[in-house]
Amino acid sequence: MPTKSITPEPPDIPDDLTPCDPTQITDAAAIDQRAIIAAPSTPISARAPTFDQSKLTASALTGSILPASRWTDWTIESADLSNATWIDCRMVRVHITNTKLTGFDARGAELRDIHFKDCKAPDILLAESTLTRIRFDHCQLTNLDLTGATIKSLAINHCDSRNIRLINTKIEHLDLRDSLIEGIALNQSTLKGILINPPQAPAIAQALGVQIAGNK
Numbered sequence: 001m002p003t004k005s006i007t008p009e010p011p012d013i014p015d016d017l018t019p020c021d022p023t024q025i026t027d028a029a030a031i032d033q034r035a036i037i038a039a040p041s042t043p044i045s046a047r048a049p050t051f052d053q054s055k056l057t058a059s060a061l062t063g064s065i066l067p068a069s070r071w072t073d074w075t076i077e078s079a080d081l082s083n084a085t086w087i088d089c090r091m092v093r094v095h096i097t098n099t100k101l102t103g104f105d106a107r108g109a110e111l112r113d114i115h116f117k118d119c120k121a122p123d124i125l126l127a128e129s130t131l132t133r134i135r136f137d138h139c140q141l142t143n144l145d146l147t148g149a150t151i152k153s154l155a156i157n158h159c160d161s162r163n164i165r166l167i168n169t170k171i172e173h174l175d176l177r178d179s180l181i182e183g184i185a186l187n188q189s190t191l192k193g194i195l196i197n198p199p200q201a202p203a204i205a206q207a208l209g210v211q212i213a214g215n216k
Contacts, residue, residue, distance in 0.1 A: 006155040006175060008113040008133045011073040011093040013053050022061065025049050039080075136161075141179075151193070166190050176200065 020034035022044055029049040036056045043063035050070040060080040071091040082102040090110045101121035109129040119139045127147040134154045141161040148168050155175040163183035171193035181203045188208060196204065
């Protein structure tokens with residue numbers, strides 16, 4: 001049987017974008033066809049802003065608090081979202097490249113067609129989130145927390161995903177091949193739907209308390 005491919009849909013963004021100062025991000029603000037290239041002097045805090053067909057480049061939303069934000073058709077490049085809190089956000093068709101996401105908190109998020117590439121993203125919190133056609137390529141993902149999440153389709157490819165947490169996670173398809181998964185935490189009920197390489201099997205066995213011994 002051929003392996004299921006996880007290929008997120010690319011964002012649809014116009015060529016001509018209007019520059020946008022981050023201070024325009026306020027409660028229920030609509031940021032449409034904008035380019036955010038500057039960093040705010042203090043962390044941005046706003047509830048339920050919407051972001052459509054735009055770009056965040058070489059900027060910083062470090063420590064931003066954007067609960068219930070909505071992101072559709074976006075690219076985020078060489079940005080810093082460390083310690084940002086975007087609980088209950090919704091992201092659709094977003095491409096995130098070479099971005100720092102240390103401690104990024106998106107618990108309860110709905111994520112669809114998101115591609116993370118070459119990101120430094122340890123300690124991400126995606127507990128209780130729903131993930132559909134999500135792909136991580138060549139990312140640092142140590143301590144990724146997917147506790148209680150619903151994974152419909154997720155690929156973690158050539159990543160450092162040691163200590164990933166999959167406790168009480170509902171998994172339809174999770175491709176972990178070619179990534180580091182030592183220290184993985186999971187339940188026996190979450191095994192179905194996980195795809196690994198043979199060299200990764202000892203990490204799964206250890207998580208379930210199984211000892212692998214050599215021949216007598």
